Structure formats: structure tokens, C-alpha cells
Amino acid sequence: MVASQTDDPQRILLVTGMLGAGKSTVLRELEDLGWEAIDNFPIRLLDRLIGPEDDSYPLAIGCDCRTRGFVPSDIIEQAKALTNDGRIELTTVFLDCAGHELERRFNETRRRHFLAADLPVSSGIAAERELLAPLRRWAEVLIDTTNFSVNDLKLAVRERFAPSASQQLTVTVSSFGFSRGMPPSADLVFDMRFIDNPHWVEQLRPMTGLDAPVGEHIERDPTFPGAFAKIADLVTELLPRYAAQGKTYVNIAFGCTGGRHRSVYSAQKLAGVLHAAGFSPTVIHRNLGARATELVEDAQHP
Template sequence: MSDGLTPVKPPENELLIVTGMSGAGRTTAAHALEDLGWYVVEGMPTELIPTMMDLIARNPGSVEKLAVVVDVRSRGLYTDILGALEQIRTAGISYRVLFLDASDELLVRRFEQGRRPHPLQGSGRILDGITAERETLKDIRNGAEIVLDTTDLNVHGLAAAVTDLFSEDGPITLRLNVMSFGFKYGVPADANFVADVRFVPNPHWVPELRPLTGQDSAVRDYVLVDAGAEEFVARYVEALRPVLEGYRRENKHYATIAVGCTGGKHRSVAISEELARRLQQTSNVTVNTVHRDLGRE
């Protein structure tokens, strides 16, 4: 069992049982695993886990990483979870257990803030339900490979901790989409940042450049040789660095940077590609370039 955050590369077709105390963050952990490419199933009866793994084994490549979220409301938890895991172990299927825990005081506070009863409290107090749940889950907790205490973690901290534990690529990678567009076709609705590069001299008014695009070297050179364009790109990249670092700390995985000119053919395309090239040099960032309006008349 480990209380640390030492990542272990999961084997093929791994099964991860995500369980723990109600209110300790199972939903947040499940969302973080989904972002890492795990296939997450919530509320499945525990006696069906062996059947699910058998189906996966019969269809190679269908699901490489399966996470099953189990709580005290899941049918069969009280009597069947340990038996189901023993069946899986006997069948030679690799699995791990991630157990989420938190202090009683924090769990009481979370239930009080949510104005919801604990699933096991019945007619008693919230603390009575927590005590009953701890007793029910003690054997699972004792046998868990990974116990993660979320007492001092907010949702972002918990998501980052799960990412550190289960990512095969080390620190979280932020995926950036750098998108060129034409203002006359509208600003992209999903843009996190919008840059207007209509201040750059327009190749459209140069006859030999008009039929070309920002992907052609002649247009790219014409656009980027402008002192204002070079200064803009350099300063924009520097301005984005603390933002991207903050996104990683807050466990934000995706962002779109939209760069616009009039028609989305020349200036925005050339500058988008240069921005993408420089941003790609930032650690733990992957960059994809999209030219939304390239090819429109």
C-alpha cells in the first residue's frame, strides 16, 4: 500500500477500482482519469466486474484502461467486492485499488455544506454514517495499493494528484489549439484567447501574394518581416507563459488561441504557425494548429 504519489506505469488492460469514503472526491478522481484516457464506469454492480473484464479481454484494443468507481451504494459492495476481486485475481487479471480518504471533520463539513445526508446515516447523525462506512470499507482500505488522503486538497489539487499518480507521461501536458480565422466569418466560439493581427500589412494588396496563403514561404516572409509582427509574436508568447503554467496548476488540459485577420487566409495563418512553433518549445505543452477559414473565397 502506498500513501505517496509515486506513479506506476499500468499494464495492458488494467483494471482500477476507485473507491473510498463518501465525500472524499471519487467523482473528481473519475473525471481526472477520464482526461487521462481511462474508460470510467460508475455504479456498476461489483459482481459484474469479472464479466466486464472478460468482455474486454475478448476484444483486444477495445479498452486498455478501465476504472470502476465503487461506493457504499453500489450493489454488492458489502459482501461481494472482495470476492469479486478474488475472482479477478484468480483469472490472472491485473488490477489496483485507489482508495480516497479524508478526515471525519472534513467529511462532516462537506455533507453539511452540500445539505445532503450520508448514505449510511439513516436516522442518525452524519458522523454515525461516516463511522459505519469506515467499518464497512476497512478491509478494502487495508488492501488498497494506493490510499490518497484528500483532506488538504481542493478539487484542482485532487485532480492534479490523480494525474501525477496515473499519467504515463509525467507532469500534466496542456494541449493548445492555435487557430487562425477571418473576422468576416465570425470569432470562434470556443476561443480562450483572441488575437487581432489586422495591424500587420496585408499581403492581399500585393498582386503576386494575393493567390497564396500564409502557409507559403513568400507570404510568411512578408508578414513576419514586419517589425510589429515580430514584436507581437515574441511578447504574446511571453505573456502566455504564466497563463499556461497556471492552467497546468489548475489541472486545465485544453486551451484555444484564436488569431484573426480579415479573411483568415494570409496574416492570421502565418502568425498562427509562428506562434505554434514557439509555443511548442514550452515544456509540457503540445500544440495543434488549425486554419478554420483557409480555402474560403
């Protein structure tokens, strides 16, 4: 079925290249970015994937010399036919890598090259490079992974194919009580038990870190302003670095004894700092409202 002029063509990304150059990593990253990913799919069957039923998601198809019916010249001709009639918007990504680095990767994994069953791996790489030369020349996007780490490759994929909204870190700022155990998923944990405890002020005990009098009490502690400023500076410096390394989720946790006063106020205050810095953190107070925390704090030294 030919798409009408009012319909947007289905977006398809053809991911190919040298064995060992990182195709599996690219497809996994695309999947995390919202693409539907299929590996080693026979390109001659591509017609069956294209239709009006469900083309709301972009589709990434991986193929290489191991794929059944892999003939580069045929793949190019089929792709041209499909793009000419307006059904799809197809982009080809070719992953290349220097021969010496591919040899090192094959030797480390102790895998045989598909085209060199009884030959040195260098022979298989040379044969594969000759086979793929037409696809390499035809591809719109060429990524050389010779000097890439896995994170470098993921970052390159995100820069080219991630929607702008997906490039932002998902940041969570949480509070908790050490008496109930540390959060297992926290990336950064700050212990706020060095601050004067509002629990031991009778008027403040029933309140939480969300109440203004508790915040005022914490701010009056001479150690809090300087310590918090250093924490905020550290976090705002680290978050862009986490993003650059390919991290998607960051959980920043503040702890105090019961998880009701000092940690809650600190988490709220940091969330405000991060909002001002352009982030959109989610705030979670794990132990807020847990009645058992009062008994725990009463049993411990302030």
C-alpha cells in the same frame, strides 16, 4: 477461464472510499483517460466482467457503502482470489477525507448521509469510517482529498494512472478573419490587425500568410517582432499552467480582417515556436481560401 502465461492480465482499478471524498470525480477523470468506468457495481459479480473477449481497455470499478452487497472483508477475499490465479491485475484506490470537511460538503449539497438517515451527518461518517477501515488498510493507493480542489484531484489521478502520451496538452493554433466571426472555442485570441496589411500591396494580395513574400512584409512592420515575442512568451508560460489545472485542450487563435495574411503567418510562426518548446500543435486556417474575404477587406480601411 484462467489466463495463460502468455496473456497479459486484465487491468482493474477498484475505486472506493468515503462518501463525499471524490469517487465520481475520479471515475470521470479515468474515463477521460481511456478507462472503462462503472460505478456502484456489485463486486460479487466481478467474475462476469473478466474474460478473453475484450480486455484491451483497463477497467475502473467504483464501489462504496451504498453498493449492494458491500462487505469489505468479502471484497478483499474475492480480489485476492482473482489476482492469485493471474486473471487480473487489480489495484485498489481508497479516497479518504477528514470528517469536518466531509460534513461541510454534505451540508453544502444538502444530501443525507447513506448511513445516517435520522442521525447527524457526523454519525454516518463515523459509522462509515469504521465499516471501511479494512479496505483502507488494504488499499495500495490512498488519496486524501481534504484539501483538494476538483482540479487537484484530477491532477492526482492523471499523475498516477494516465499513460504518458495522455499527459500532454492537445494544442491547436488557428487563424481566422474577424469579418467571418470569432471562433467560439478559442481559449486565447490575439488580434493582429495592428500590423500593416499585405492585402493593400498589389503583388501580395493574391498570396497568403503561407507565402514567403507575405511573411517578409509582416516581419518588416516595426511593431510585429516585439509584439509577437511577447505573445510567444505568454503562450509558452501559460500552457504548462493550463496542464497543471487539468485542462486537456487549448485553442490559440490569431485574427485579422479576412483571415488570409497576418493571422495565417502569425499562427504558423507560433506553431514553430511551440514545436521547438516540445509541444505538438495542430494548425488550422479557418478562412484560408475563402474568396469572400477579399471583398470584405476591399470594403474596409487597411
